[in-house]
Amino acid sequence: MSTPRSGFGLIELMVALALGMLVVLGMTQMFSSCREAYLSQQSSAMLQEDTHGRHAWLSFDRSYC
Incomplete structure (x- = not known):
């Protein structure tokens, strides 16, 4: 029997990188x-x-003229 491999593949990492760049x-x-x-x-x-x-300022000047 073959053992299941864990981790992400290259395509999944590239999709995640593209989505992150869009965000x-x-x-x-x-x-x-x-x-x-x-x-x-x-x-x-x-x-x-x-x-x-x-x-x-203009109003102040006119009031004292």
Whole structure:
């Protein structure tokens, strides 16, 4: 009788490697997309804050003229 061999074959390892690479690629794309959205929101918030500060400064100047 032949003894059963344990372990994974080459095809199974290659399939697992391909699936792992797809998961990593998906996570990288999601991270990149979230980072891009964060930077866009941060830029918009800074622009709004700067505009608000200038408006407040102009209002302050006009009140004492």
